[in-house]
Amino acid sequence: xxxxxxxxxxxxxxxxxxxxxxxxxxxxINSGGYxxxxxxxxxxxxxxxxxxxxxxxxxxxxxxxxxxxSISADTSKNQFSLKLxxxxxxxxxxxxxxxGSRWEVLLAYWGQGTLVTVSS
Amino acid sequence: xxxxxxxxxxxxxTLGQPASISCRSSQSLVHSDGNTYLSxxxxxxxxxxxxxxxxxxNRFSGVPDRFSGSGAETDFTLKISRVEAEDVGVYxxxxxxxxxxxxxxxxxxxx
Numbered sequence: 001x002x003x004x005x006x007x008x009x010x011x012x013x014x015x016x017x018x019x020x021x022x023x024x025x026x027x028x029i030n031s032g033g034y035x036x037x038x039x040x041x042x043x044x045x046x047x048x049x050x051x052x053x054x055x056x057x058x059x060x061x062x063x064x065x066x067x068x069x070s071i072s073a074d075t076s077k078n079q080f081s082l083k084l085x086x087x088x089x090x091x092x093x094x095x096x097x098x099x100g101s102r103w104e105v106l107l108a109y110w111g112q113g114t115l116v117t118v119s120s
Numbered sequence: 121x122x123x124x125x126x127x128x129x130x131x132x133x134t135l136g137q138p139a140s141i142s143c144r145s146s147q148s149l150v151h152s153d154g155n156t157y158l159s160x161x162x163x164x165x166x167x168x169x170x171x172x173x174x175x176x177x178n179r180f181s182g183v184p185d186r187f188s189g190s191g192a193e194t195d196f197t198l199k200i201s202r203v204e205a206e207d208v209g210v211y212x213x214x215x216x217x218x219x220x221x222x223x224x225x226x227x228x229x230x231x
Contacts (some may be wrong), residue, residue, distance in 0.1 A: 037220075047161075047169065049220040062219055063121075093130055096168055104157055104175050106216055110168040 002026040004111035006099050012091075012118050018084040022097030022111060023077070030055050030075045035100040037107060038071060038082045040093040048093075052106070053080055087118045122146055122215055124223035132231045139200040141226045143213030148193045150217070157216035160189055160198045163225075164209040172211075175199065205230065 008020035022036070038050040051061035053071045061069050073080040078106055084091060094113040100106035123217060149156045160173040165179040171180045171210045173189035186201040200207055208230060213223040
């Protein structure tokens with residue numbers, strides 16, 4: 001059973017960099033065909049897909065966030081990470097990580113999510 | 121960008137009765153590979169979203185058969201044949217034909 005757990009600071013100051021990690025258990029993140037995504041949900045609002053890292057290391061980002069986002073993986077720790085630079089209050093959200101074994105089930109399994117608040 | 125529009129935004133339903141949610145995309149979701157990457161997700165209160173349906177009509181692992189999806193091109197529907205109390209939550213359609221994008225969500229509540 002694959003499990004995903006987000007972790008990172010719950011409070012980030014405006015203009016700084018938001019950094020989150022998703023720790024995966026039950027499957028190696030570099031095993032064939034898997035997509036590892038980040039999604040966010042603004043308080044009381046809908047869902048926004050941020051981007052993914054493929055098992056091979058290739059990445060794909062939401063065009064609206066592309067200039068500020070990077071997703072990377074650490075296979076030795078079986079983790080993948082999100083960095084979002086120059087944050088503002090508009091980046092306050094619950095951040096989720098998710099896994100899909102193929103494109104049509106891109107967001108098949110989700111972590112519980114972590115709330116990040118951007119405030120001074 | 122493909123815009124996903126769900127209707128209704130709120131749906132009060134009686135237990136045991138059917139429910140239906142519509143999702144319309146601003147352009148065809150048929151991918152160049154011939155597949156239509158339209159999914160439905162459920163988010164129960166206080167929980168992360170859960171994948172219900174993928175490629176229009178395929179139920180994901182463990183999803184009860186009272187959930188069904190249908191549609192083509194730009195118009196899609198999620199149906200619940202008999203609503204149960206555990207179905208309360210927000211339902212999202214999502215397209216992955218281009219970069220993944222969600223509808224605004226439909227809140228299912230019990231009358």
